[in-house]
Amino acid sequence: MDIPVRYGDYIDWDQLPHLWCPGCGNGIALKGVALALAELNIPLHKLLLATGIGCSGRAGNYVSFHSFDGTHGRTLAFCTGINVTQPDLKIIAFLGDGDCGAIGGNHLLHAARRNLNITVIEINNFNYAMTGGQFSPTTPLSSITSTSRKGKAEYAMDTASLVAEAGANYVASTTVYHTSQLNNFIKEALLTRGFSFVEVMSSCPTYYGRYNHIGDGPEMMKWFKEKTLPRDKYEKLSLEEKQNYIERGKLVQRNREDFLTTYKKRRKK
Amino acid sequence: MEKKKGKFPFIIEERLCKKCGICVSHCPAKVFTAGPGNEPRVTNPRKCTGCNLCFFRCPDFAIQLEVSP
Ligand code: SF4
Ligand code: SF4
Numbered sequence: 001m002d003i004p005v006r007y008g009d010y011i012d013w014d015q016l017p018h019l020w021c022p023g024c025g026n027g028i029a030l031k032g033v034a035l036a037l038a039e040l041n042i043p044l045h046k047l048l049l050a051t052g053i054g055c056s057g058r059a060g061n062y063v064s065f066h067s068f069d070g071t072h073g074r075t076l077a078f079c080t081g082i083n084v085t086q087p088d089l090k091i092i093a094f095l096g097d098g099d100c101g102a103i104g105g106n107h108l109l110h111a112a113r114r115n116l117n118i119t120v121i122e123i124n125n126f127n128y129a130m131t132g133g134q135f136s137p138t139t140p141l142s143s144i145t146s147t148s149r150k151g152k153a154e155y156a157m158d159t160a161s162l163v164a165e166a167g168a169n170y171v172a173s174t175t176v177y178h179t180s181q182l183n184n185f186i187k188e189a190l191l192t193r194g195f196s197f198v199e200v201m202s203s204c205p206t207y208y209g210r211y212n213h214i215g216d217g218p219e220m221m222k223w224f225k226e227k228t229l230p231r232d233k234y235e236k237l238s239l240e241e242k243q244n245y246i247e248r249g250k251l252v253q254r255n256r257e258d259f260l261t262t263y264k265k266r267r268k269k
Numbered sequence: 270m271e272k273k274k275g276k277f278p279f280i281i282e283e284r285l286c287k288k289c290g291i292c293v294s295h296c297p298a299k300v301f302t303a304g305p306g307n308e309p310r311v312t313n314p315r316k317c318t319g320c321n322l323c324f325f326r327c328p329d330f331a332i333q334l335e336v337s338p
Contacts, residue, residue, distance in 0.1 A: 003321055005334060016330055022287035027328035035325075177295075179325035205289075218294035221326070 001180045004038035007031070010047075012064045019058055023209075023217015025176035025202030029123055029186075030059050032179070032200075033092060036187040048082065048091050050075050052099030054130045055204075056123040059094045073104030076111040076118070083116050087260055090190070091117070097124040101137035101157045108159070112166035114259040115194040121186065122159060122197065125204035133207030140246070144211040160199045164252045169194035171251040175201040177224035178248065185250070194258035201228070201246065277314035278335055279324060285331035292323040292332060 011034055020026045037047065047065040051057040053072040060067030070078045079091050100108050100122045111118060127145050128134045135145040137157040144151060164171040170192040172185040182200060189196035203209060203220035214223045231249035234242065277300060281292075288307040298316040301309045301323070324332045 001321060001325070003324060003334060008333075011330065013330075017285050017287070018329070020328065022329075023289035023291060024328055027330060028326060031325070031327075031330060176326070176328075179322065183325065217289040217291050217328070221291055221295055 001183060004035055006041075007034040007038040009044070010034040010037050010064055012062055015062050018062050020055060021204075021206045023203055023205040023220065024055070025125065025200070025204075025220075026056055026059065026123055028176040028179065029121060029182070029200045029202060030062060030094070032183045032186045033094070033121065034063075035183050036190050039187060040190060042090055042190075046088060046090055048089050050079050050082075050091060050093045052093075052095045052104065054096040054098055054128065055125070056094055056096040057099075057130075073099050073102070073107060075099060076104060076107040076116075076120070079118050080111065080114075080116055083118060084260065087117070091119065092190070093118055093120045095120060095122055096128075097122065097126065097136045097138040097159070098128055100124075101159050105137070105157075108163060109166045112163045112168040112195045112197065115167055115169060115256055115262075117194060117258045117260060119186075119189045119192070119196045120163075120198070121189075122199045123202045124159070124199055125202045125208060127204060127208045129204045129207050133204075133211060139208075141243075143208070145207070146211070160197065160251055163195075163197045167195070167256065168197050168252060169256055169258070170196035170253050171199075172197075172249065173199035173201065173251070174248045175224035175228055176203055177221045178228075181248070188250075188253070192253075194256055201248070275315050275317065276319075277311050277317040278319065279332045280335050281309060281311070282331050282333055283308075285329045287329050287331075289328065291326050291328065295326060296323050 044065040049067040051060045052075045126139045134147040142151040160173040174181045185198045205216045209220045228248045229245045234247035293301040300313045302312045
């Protein structure tokens with residue numbers, strides 16, 4: 001994959017180094033956003049990065065265009081208002097697994113159902129890292145976290161499938177190891193009119209990696225390489241084998257009319 | 270950007286590098302070796318295949334294009 005040279009225009013270099021730990025995947029995903037924006041040549045004043053709470057919530061500090069921190073889980077509610085009043089603004093919501101799956105789960109479902117013209121990048125690092133590594137709804141079964149010392153007893157939530165079912169126009173998931181897939185998914189999501197969602201499984205060496213004996217940044221990257229399978233291969237596995245892998249790939253790409261377009265049509269009647 | 274085989278096309282900005290080791294461990298051509306403080310050193314630039322993976326996977330924006338944009 002080539003590098004669009006102007007990706008740096010979308011980054012606020014004076015704010016770097018960022019606060020994320022060595023080997024944390026947040027920066028890889030944020031760079032993916034900058035690369036896609038540069039490739040699509042979207043002007044800075046047409047952009048908004050909306051964030052939630054947690055490690056990923058700091059991303060707004062490192063971009064050179066508009067950004068805001070929403071209250072926990074409610075970022076998409078703010079985005080709904082912004083989308084309706086400023087329809088020309090490209091809204092990218094950079095959220096964590098808590099914001100998407102837990103406290104903000106309902107907002108996520110209904111934003112997807114309404115098919116709002118928003119791109120959500122979910123940084124799924126399988127835990128609440130900013131508060132000390134507690135388990136989240138997306139933490140895989142049996143994982144060790146600071147609130148599941150003997151292994152998590154609950155099954156994980158698959159946010160990508162939920163959003164697809166709710167009605168989003170574009171849904172894909174991948175990891176920070178698979179960067180060409182990642183960068184491509186982000187670009188396709190940004191090109192989608194209507195609700196688009198990219199789940200980025202991301203490394204958290206400080207908590208998830210350490211607690212589960214996966215290791216540091218490079219080891220977590222290796223883990224993503226070995227632990228994830230493309231959707232078609234994953235589907236062929238037996239139910240038992242499926243427990244050992246996580247699927248990645250595109251789930252949905254369709255062209256349902258977005259909320260604002262439908263709304264305007266109705267109003268004219 | 271045009272791909273040049275056999276030439277490492279990046280600079281590593283020390284100020285930003287957190288010495289995570291991802292570039293060192295995951296370069297398919299083994300262009301880097303880790304220094305005593307785990308800092309990446311470009312010791313085999315001529316082996317670079319121009320895949321750009323180190324650039325994409327550096328979480329800290331430390332690996333940058335030589336000609337800054
Ligand atoms: S991947 Fe980036 S931050 Fe990590 S060691 Fe290499 S240059 Fe430094
Ligand atoms: S471009 Fe590819 S081959 Fe060259 S140093 Fe980076 S990872 Fe290694």
